[in-house]
Amino acid sequence: xxxxxxxxxxxxxxxxxxxxxxxxxxxxxxxxxxxxxxxxxxxxxxxxxxxxxxxxxxxxxxxxxxxxxxxxxxxxxxxxxxxxxxxxxxxxxxxxxxxxxxxxxxxxxxx
Amino acid sequence: xxxxxxxxxxxxxxxxxxxxxxxxxxxxxxxxxxxxxxxxxxxxxxxxxxxxxxxxxxxxxxxxxxxxxxxxxxxxxxxxxxxxxxxxxxxxxxxxxxxxxxxxxxxxxxxxx
Numbered sequence: 001x002x003x004x005x006x007x008x009x010x011x012x013x014x015x016x017x018x019x020x021x022x023x024x025x026x027x028x029x030x031x032x033x034x035x036x037x038x039x040x041x042x043x044x045x046x047x048x049x050x051x052x053x054x055x056x057x058x059x060x061x062x063x064x065x066x067x068x069x070x071x072x073x074x075x076x077x078x079x080x081x082x083x084x085x086x087x088x089x090x091x092x093x094x095x096x097x098x099x100x101x102x103x104x105x106x107x108x109x110x111x
Numbered sequence: 112x113x114x115x116x117x118x119x120x121x122x123x124x125x126x127x128x129x130x131x132x133x134x135x136x137x138x139x140x141x142x143x144x145x146x147x148x149x150x151x152x153x154x155x156x157x158x159x160x161x162x163x164x165x166x167x168x169x170x171x172x173x174x175x176x177x178x179x180x181x182x183x184x185x186x187x188x189x190x191x192x193x194x195x196x197x198x199x200x201x202x203x204x205x206x207x208x209x210x211x212x213x214x215x216x217x218x219x220x221x222x223x224x
Contacts, residue, residue: 004154041196043155043214090154099145102154 003027006091006103013081014111020067021076021106023091030095032074034066037088037105049074050096086110115199120219123189131184131218133199138179145202146173146184147214148195155198155214158184186220194222 004025013019025032031050037043047066048055054066063079078085088105116134123129135144143162147155159166159173161182166173172185186193198217 037214041149041214041216092154099157099160100147100155101157104152105154 004091004093004101004103006089006106008106009104010107010109012109012111015082016080019078019081019108021089021091021108023074023076023103025072025091025093025101027093027101028095029093029101030071031093032068032071033092033094033100034074034076035090035092035102037090039087043090046076047074081108081110083110115201115215117197117199117215117218119216120221122221122223124223125190126188129186129189129193129220131186131197131199131220132181133183134181135199135201136180138201139203141203142201143203144173144175144179144182145200146171147198147200148220149198149217150195156195158197160202189220189222191222191224194220196220 007022011019031048033048034046035043036046045057046060046064049066049068051071065077067075067077076089086109088107090105091103092100094100121131143160145160146158148158149155159168159171161173161175163175163179165175174183174185184197196217196219198214200214
């Protein structure tokens with residue numbers, strides 16, 4: 001049973017809209033991540049966040065922003081989606097930067 | 112993080128033991144070897160990891176070459192549920208700074224009944 005929970009499972013939207021994805025982990029981990037998995041199944045990190053600092057992958061467009069209320073939650077907001085944002089967005093958590101545990105992902109389709 | 116090379120796909124039959132190879136010729140001394148697997152509509156699932164010594168757990172046995180330039184994930188008595196894409200990844204377990212973990216295409220393991 002997964003202990004990293006993502007909602008929604010799927011989301012379809014139009015270019016220019018704002019979307020927000022939720023992620024919660026119940027593992028007591030102190031670090032959370034967002035990854036993007038493209039159509040070729042390549043998975044790349046977007047953000048990592050713990051109670052000390054937010055680390056941003058410099059290749060991530062500025063329309064993406066993480067939002068955290070506490071160390072168990074890390075949401076992802078996309079201010080104005082574009083067609084190339086269609087992908088699977090995976091949330092993960094770990095204790096410090098050790099073994100990652102992933103959620104099932106949110107599949108975004110931008111029309 | 113250094114890159115890894117894996118075959119695109121491998122095929123086996125239920126009940127057999129599968130050996131999944133991974134080449135990492137430019138591995139650094141502080142890089143761990145991690146294995147994850149992923150099935151459709153799910154996120155990657157942790158399988159095992161190691162640094163220098165062979166490791167074993169309930170899912171698999173990880174054999175690491177003495178020069179650490181290659182490793183093999185051994186799955187005993189596979190079942191249909193073991194069909195997945197298996198990713199071999201190198202990762203520095205940093206205490207701070209950016210985590211650059213990147214997954215490649217991995218090996219698609221096909222299991223026949």
